[in-house]
Amino acid sequence: MSATLVFAQLLNGLQFGVLLFLLAAGLTLVFGIMSFVNLAHGSLYMMGAYFAASAFQYTGSFGLAVAAAMGGSLLLGLALEFVAVARLYRRDHLDHVLATFGMVLFFNELVRIIWGAQPVFLQVPEFLGGAIDIGGFSYPAYRFAIIVVGLLVAVGSWLLINKTRVGMLIRAGATNPAMVAALGVNIRLLNAMLFGVGAMLAGLAGAMAGPILSVQSGMGESVLITTLVVIVIGGIGSVTGAFYAALIVGIVDTMGRVFLPLMLRQMAERSFADAAGPALASMLVYLLMAMVLAWRPHGLFPANR
Structure with missing residues (x-):
C-alpha cells in the first residue's frame, strides 16, 4: 500500500465529497426551513x-454546458415549486414522499x-x-x-449564510x-x-x-440516498454541517471501496474480497451515521445549536 495510492484516494474522496456537498447544501435547507421531504432532488441532479x-x-463549450445545467435546473426547480411543491408544505x-417519488418516476x-434509454x-x-x-x-485536472x-461553492454558501441579510433570514427560518x-x-x-437555489446546485x-459518469435515467436515486446520509450526519438545516459531513462521507466511502478489498485479500480469496469489500464500504457510511446519531442525535453541526 503506497503513499501515492493513499494520496490519490484521499483526493478522489475529497472530489466525491464536494459533489455530495453540492447536492446536500440545497436539500438540507429545504429540510431545515420548509420541513419538506424532497425525494426528487436526485432527479434535478439527473436533469442538470x-x-x-x-x-x-x-455548442461544444463546456462553460455553456454548465451554465445550461444551472439555468435549466433553476427554472425547473422554480416551476416545480410553483406548480406542486408549494401546495404540499402544510401537508x-x-x-x-409520495408526491416527490411520483416526480422521480x-x-x-x-x-x-x-x-x-441508452446512456x-x-x-x-x-x-x-x-x-x-x-x-x-x-x-487528473x-x-x-x-x-x-465545490470549495468555491462552499465559501460562497458560507458568505451568503453568515454575511448577508438573506442568510440571516435563512438561519432564522431554519430555527423558527x-x-x-x-x-x-x-x-x-x-x-x-x-428551492430554486438548491435545484441549481443539484x-x-x-x-x-x-464527464466522469454515464448520464442515464435513474442516475439520481443512488446519490440521493448518500446525500440524505450526509445531511443527517451534518445536521438538518446546516450548510456547514453538510460541507463537513460530505467530506467525511466522501473520504470514508472512497477509501473503504479501495482498501477494504485489499485488506480482505489477506484473509480470503480474491473473488470474495473483491465482492465483499465494496459492500462493506457501503455499510461503513451507514455505520458512521448510526454512531453520529447515537452520540449527537441532531447531527454534528445542527443549525439551531
Whole structure:
C-alpha cells in the first residue's frame, strides 16, 4: 500500500465529497426551513446532467454546458415549486414522499422519451483533459477542477449564510420559521428562492459529474440516498454541517471501496474480497451515521445549536 495510492484516494474522496456537498447544501435547507421531504432532488441532479450534455453537444463549450445545467435546473426547480411543491408544505411528510417519488418516476420516464434509454456521454473539456502535478504526484485536472468548484461553492454558501441579510433570514427560518413569518418576511418567496437555489446546485453537481459518469435515467436515486446520509450526519438545516459531513462521507466511502478489498485479500480469496469489500464500504457510511446519531442525535453541526 503506497503513499501515492493513499494520496490519490484521499483526493478522489475529497472530489466525491464536494459533489455530495453540492447536492446536500440545497436539500438540507429545504429540510431545515420548509420541513419538506424532497425525494426528487436526485432527479434535478439527473436533469442538470442531461441539460449539460445536450448543451455541450450543440455548442461544444463546456462553460455553456454548465451554465445550461444551472439555468435549466433553476427554472425547473422554480416551476416545480410553483406548480406542486408549494401546495404540499402544510401537508404530512408522507404526502411529500409520495408526491416527490411520483416526480422521480415522471422524470425518469421523461428522459427516456427525450434522450432515449441508452446512456449519454459528456466529454471532459480539452483544457482540463490532462493532469496536474501536485508535489510530484499527477492527478487528473478535471477531478481537481471539481474539488475547486465545490470549495468555491462552499465559501460562497458560507458568505451568503453568515454575511448577508438573506442568510440571516435563512438561519432564522431554519430555527423558527413561524416567528420569521410573523415578523413580516415573505416566507413564500424565501421558500421558492431556496428551492430554486438548491435545484441549481443539484444541476451544477450533475454537470460536473457528467464527464466522469454515464448520464442515464435513474442516475439520481443512488446519490440521493448518500446525500440524505450526509445531511443527517451534518445536521438538518446546516450548510456547514453538510460541507463537513460530505467530506467525511466522501473520504470514508472512497477509501473503504479501495482498501477494504485489499485488506480482505489477506484473509480470503480474491473473488470474495473483491465482492465483499465494496459492500462493506457501503455499510461503513451507514455505520458512521448510526454512531453520529447515537452520540449527537441532531447531527454534528445542527443549525439551531
